[in-house]
Amino acid sequence: MSVSISIIPRPNTDETLKARLLQFQRRITEMENKDLTNIFEEICQFLSQDILKIEMSGPDNLSGTYASDIVLVENVVKLYMSNRRTIILAVIPYNVDLATQEILKLAEAADPGGIRTMGVLTKPDLVTERTTKDAIIDLVLGKRSNLRLGYYIVKNRSADDNISTVSDRLAAEKAFFMAPPWPSVADRCGITSLKARLRDLLMSVSKQEFPYVKSEIEQRLLQCRADLEIIGPSRADQGSQRLYLGKLTSRFQLVTQAALNVHYTGDQVFNTEPTLKLATKMIKLNEDDEGESSFRRSLDDLPFEVPLFYYPELNDIILTDDYQCPKPLKGPILTHIEEALESSRRPELGTFGGTILGTVFKEQSEKWEPLVLSHTSKAIALVHEYIFQLLTKLYLDKQIRDQLWNILLLDKLRNAYRRAMSYARFLLAIERGSRPTMLNHYFNANLQKKRSERMTRSLMAMAISFSGGGEERYVPVCEDILDTLMSYYKISRKRFVDVICQQVVSHFLLEGDENPLQILVPDLAIRLDLEQPELITGEDEG
Known part of the structure; x- marks a missing residue:
């Protein structure tokens, strides 16, 4: 088994940056946490609106996966979530018990105060019971949630939908959330609302972290200058x-x-x-x-x-x-x-x-x-x-x-x-x-x-x-x-x-x-x- 780590460029990325992002390819087999740290330090210089892609390849049956490989993937996730500048999206389907979800446990360990974690609920079209829908509405309204960023709801395309376009899917999602009981939480429903909220969050995080990033850059610059002073000019002759x-x-x-x-x-x-x-x-x-x-x-x-x-x-x-x-x-x-x-x-x-x-x-x-x-x-x-x-x-x-x-x-x-x-x-x-x-x-x-x-x-x-x-x-x-x-x-x-x-x-x-x-x-x-x-x-x- 191996884990491949790559970056998917955000839309409208200029060609030069896009080429750099696409060139980033790392493959992990059996590595220590320090190796993972090195990889994510590289990643952090790229990511803002880009997407980190982690793929696991190996046996078709997960039961054949070695325990060490499972731990390896978990360490990759934990390391990335521990970054204080990371917004954690906990994606959870409606038809499961939230209390048993591993992603929420990992998020709580990395973000105990819940200030960087946002819940994303999927498959709302599979919910038919009125009581379940009411419980979801309460969760989105923050009545049963300890996440400061709250929950958003998105609708997935069906498993056999292989021909619809992005605009088709957005239109279908918009029409779905116009039906009761979703209008009461309309500002937190759909991909469009989620994208707008994430854009605002990224801007807020950027403003908040800018002084720290500036300080880190200045420290690195000072160190580079000190190194250059020691290295001195060219020594070709x-x-x-x-x-x-x-x-x-x-x-x-x-x-x-x-x-x-x-x-x-x-x-x-x-x-x-x-x-x-x-x-x-x-x-x-x-x-x-x-x-x-x-x-x-x-x-x-x-x-x-x-x-x-x-x-x-x-x-x-x-x-x-x-x-x-x-x-x-x-x-x-x-x-x-x-x-x-x-x-x-x-x-x-x-x-x-x-x-x-x-x-x-x-x-x-x-x-x-x-x-x-x-x-x-x-x-x-x-x-x-x-x-x-x-x-x-x-x-x-x-x-x-x-x-x-x-x-x-x-x-x-x-x-x-x-x-x-x-x-x-x-x-x-x-x-x-x-x-x-x-x-x-x-x-x-x-x-x-x-x-x-x-x-x-x-x-x-x-x-x-x-x-x-x-x-x-x-x-x-x-x-x-x-x-x-x-x-x-x-x-x-x-x-x-x-x-x-x-x-x-x-x-x-x-x-x-x-x-x-x-x-x-x-x-x-x-x-x-x-x-x-x-x-x-x-x-x-x-």
Whole structure:
């Protein structure tokens, strides 16, 4: 079974419009409601006094029709009736019970107030009982009707009438309604009266809906102008293609500079797309990844979502596995320091060199590597998401956007992200693998403070016996190592966090000469190879 949808032009339609209407042919087999919506959006631009024709073809016996096909036809009817500009004509024969008519139920669902529905009663010539005629007259007079537009009566030609003309049928209908009891409702009887009423209704609906139609047209016009602004002039040659690409990249950079400088009021795009507020999101990321708030935090725990499953191109560059930083272990660290000292003791009693400090510091900073690489990965994901979303917002032409992304950007972006991750690893190697060095005067101040606090206590109480050829007393070296480690760790951590934020995030990802946000710049169009402008912005043939 299938449903054919077409339009029958109204009389006296000019030939140009008539040809357009007759060309409208749609056939439905099994389609979803969204497909029906698309068809009726097309129809609405034509219909006024024209006739929508819906034909169902299939088995001669309706019982052989599939249930899904019945639902399909019903959906077509419901969709068209739901349009607030549609006048619903509920055509019902006299010789049936109105209460059981499906069309009235559908009309009530689409038009609960009954303000768009008109009843059209047919076959009045088959009614012979006086009481039935009186009931019909009451219905037409509105005594038993909830339809604001009321009921009209028309007389059909007989089943075997195949030769009468339109004028013959109108004359016969007029003569029929001149007989009692119809003269009492003469203004609502016959095709002529119905046509006049529908003409008035269409004019009334047109006047009522004109402001809304005008507003919709203006909105569509604005959207078309915006689309044309993005599409730009013809791009048939390399000069126009490079010019077009230059304008697009200039727009990208203007928005990006506003995003980095927190000038969100300077561009309308931040009102419609608040997710593009890059600087704010990066500041939030840096704040959230410091201190104890970062314990057990993963890439999915950010205060904003970065859907990495959309960007598989990052999988081999950033850390996508969840890293949950555990809280520090509780308990004394001196035992561990004693073991480390014993394994690297020097001949001089009571002294220690930089080797033991470096060893202990590297152990205590073991979690710095996954924390730094995880933080850098989050920052890369934020930048990548920003670039993709801004391109989606600015470049309405999907073909141009995809070509720009795949041909020009993706490889360069990946290289920029690799540089950031590589530099983060370089800083980790320097900070954790080199001999501990600290020129910050706060280090010595903190260390001396800790030593003074310890030395003010009773030296004798702190002394321990050491037997090895004689009894000697000395201040424990392990506690001095701990004091030094704590002072060094505190300063080193603050210094390292600043370096990562300033050099890896700010320089390599946001502000440096080779950061990913600087790839799509206006002079890029000048540096393209000969064939690239056509590949990216060239127009399709036809």
